[in-house]
Amino acid sequence: GAGVSQSPSNKVTEKGKDVELRCDPISGHTALYWYRQSLGQGLEFLIYFQGNSAPDKSGLPSDRFSAERTGGSVSTLTIQRTQQEDSAVYLCASSLSRTNEKLFFGSGTQLSVL
Amino acid sequence: QKEVEQNSGPLSVPEGAIASLNCTYSDRVSQSFFWYRQYSGKSPELIMSIYSNGDKEDGRFTAQLNKASQYVSLLIRDSQPSDSATYLCAVNRDGGYNKLIFGAGTRLAVHP
Numbered sequence: 001g002a003g004v005s006q007s008p009s010n011k012v013t014e015k016g017k018d019v020e021l022r023c024d025p026i027s028g029h030t031a032l033y034w035y036r037q038s039l040g041q042g043l044e045f046l047i048y049f050q051g052n053s054a055p056d057k058s059g060l061p062s063d064r065f066s067a068e069r070t071g072g073s074v075s076t077l078t079i080q081r082t083q084q085e086d087s088a089v090y091l092c093a094s095s096l097s098r099t100n101e102k103l104f105f106g107s108g109t110q111l112s113v114l
Numbered sequence: 115q116k117e118v119e120q121n122s123g124p125l126s127v128p129e130g131a132i133a134s135l136n137c138t139y140s141d142r143v144s145q146s147f148f149w150y151r152q153y154s155g156k157s158p159e160l161i162m163s164i165y166s167n168g169d170k171e172d173g174r175f176t177a178q179l180n181k182a183s184q185y186v187s188l189l190i191r192d193s194q195p196s197d198s199a200t201y202l203c204a205v206n207r208d209g210g211y212n213k214l215i216f217g218a219g220t221r222l223a224v225h226p
Contacts, residue, residue, distance in 0.1 A: 004157075033212055042118065042202065042216035043158070056213060091157060098211045101146060105157035 002026075004106035006092050012112045013082055021077045021109045023092030031095045032075050033103070034067060038088040046090075049075060050098050082113045115140055120203050120217035129226050133190040137203030137217055140184070146206040147179055149188045152219065153199045162188060193224040 005024040013019050025032050034046040045059040049069040057067070064082075069075040079086055089108040095101070119138050127133045135149075146165050150158035164170045164177040164186065176189040186205075190197055200219040206212065 031211060035214075035216075040122075040218060042218045043204075043214070045213050045215070048211055048213060050211070056211070093212070095212055101148070101163060101206070101212060102160055103212050103214075105159070107157050 004092055004094055004104050006090075006106035006109050008109060009107065010110045010112075012114065014114055015084060016081055018078065018080045019082055019111065021079075021090050021092075021111070023075045023077070023106060025073065025075070025092070025094030026104055027073075029094035029096055029104075030072065031098050031100070032069060033093045033095075034075070034077050035091045035093065035105075036088045037091060037108070043091065046077070079111075082111075084113050087111055087113045116217070117141060117215045118203055118205055118217040120201075120220045122218060123221040124223045125220055126223045126225060127193050129193060129195060129224055131193050131224075133193045133197065133222055133224070135188040135190075135201050135203075135220050135222065137186045137188075138184055139186070139203075139205045139215075141205070141207050142181075142184065144184075144205040144207050147177070147186045148204040148206070148214065149175075149177060149186075150202040150204060150216075151199045152202055158202055190222075193222075195224050195226055198222055198224050 032049040035043040048056040067077045091108045093103045093105045149162040152158045162177040178187045202219045203217040204214040
């Protein structure tokens, strides 16, 4: 695709429900990242994929968070039993390769947990 | 102490002036430094990267890095209203992949 695509753009859910956020990176980009941006905060690294593997998932805040990537392309970030503190913009980014430092961000998913 | 610190602003400058944005970082082993621009409600966009001490110029933008003092700055010459955005400073400690540590950003407002 022309850019990094994320869906949904907005998600409102009730506390305790599970949510899935989807990212479709730029075609051919082998590295994929998830970041989170809370109100008034900087972007926070969550997880890094190289191909379908996640060599660094150190930023996932708790075991309620998980992510996978299939076919070296689409990635899904799943949050189980959502809490109000999970409310944030979840941004996906991709780069051509692991060492290429030009990151392209998607427009994000605004998650609101009521 | 936050790992990457920026003044939240807003920094207000008149059109045509130089806007100076500053960032300090705590980890001396940081390797790469970036400035991202984020318009309200939009995704961050990379505008400058810098890796060695000194200045790096790209059009109206100049990034400055001083590793001894652990600061990075971004100068925007001839500021335009379209430059009004939040500017995010980011550092990469580890190298190897894009595990960036971001500051909270400085909001810049350029008024006509």
